[in-house]
Amino acid sequence: MATEQQQQQAGCGAGQVDGTKCQFSECGKGYGLASCAVGFAKGVTGGLRGGKYVVTSEGDNPLNPAAGTLRYGTELARTTKGGVWITFSRSMVISLQDMLWVQSHTTIDGRGVNVTVVNRNLVLGGVSNVIIHNIQISNIRGSDTLHIFSGTTKVSHFSPYPPFTAQV
Numbered sequence: 001m002a003t004e005q006q007q008q009q010a011g012c013g014a015g016q017v018d019g020t021k022c023q024f025s026e027c028g029k030g031y032g033l034a035s036c037a038v039g040f041a042k043g044v045t046g047g048l049r050g051g052k053y054v055v056t057s058e059g060d061n062p063l064n065p066a067a068g069t070l071r072y073g074t075e076l077a078r079t080t081k082g083g084v085w086i087t088f089s090r091s092m093v094i095s096l097q098d099m100l101w102v103q104s105h106t107t108i109d110g111r112g113v114n115v116t117v118v119n120r121n122l123v124l125g126g127v128s129n130v131i132i133h134n135i136q137i138s139n140i141r142g143s144d145t146l147h148i149f150s151g152t153t154k155v156s157h158f159s160p161y162p163p164f165t166a167q168v
Helices: 004-010 019-023 030-036 070-079
Strands: 051-055 084-088 092-095 106-109 115-118 122-138 146-161
Touching (some): 019 030, 030 122, 070 106
Parallel strands (some): 051 084, 092 115, 106 122
16 A cells, blocks of 8 residues: 555645546556546545446447447446446447436546547436546537536546537
């Protein structure tokens, strides 16, 4: 177990400036990502206390989600105590057939691979304790790439494409 001083030197802990340095350090690997949050997101754990799930398939069937798909993984958070921590077995492009509603206590962790979600958006409505990290969402028409309303969510290293601009 690293001391607090060692964690700070590695980029984690109370002395960190931002989560970027932490996520690539020893203490930020795997489930350690949850400890990298600072500021408003500090304390958000996502699926840290739940099950582990690996996405192995690019497929998507909103009516009957198959094991191995991202949709199946996000649905697990409803029934798994402590939620779910989702990772990916390889780089992939996931073509969603319908909006993907992300449940409370979910982590979608795309570190180490290139994950792109296309065609439909991710929705976080009235949820809490969600981490979405290192994925890209693109080719969404007529809607937000990531639609968030009401709740507590940490979004980090997320890339909407094409990049959007805010209108005032």
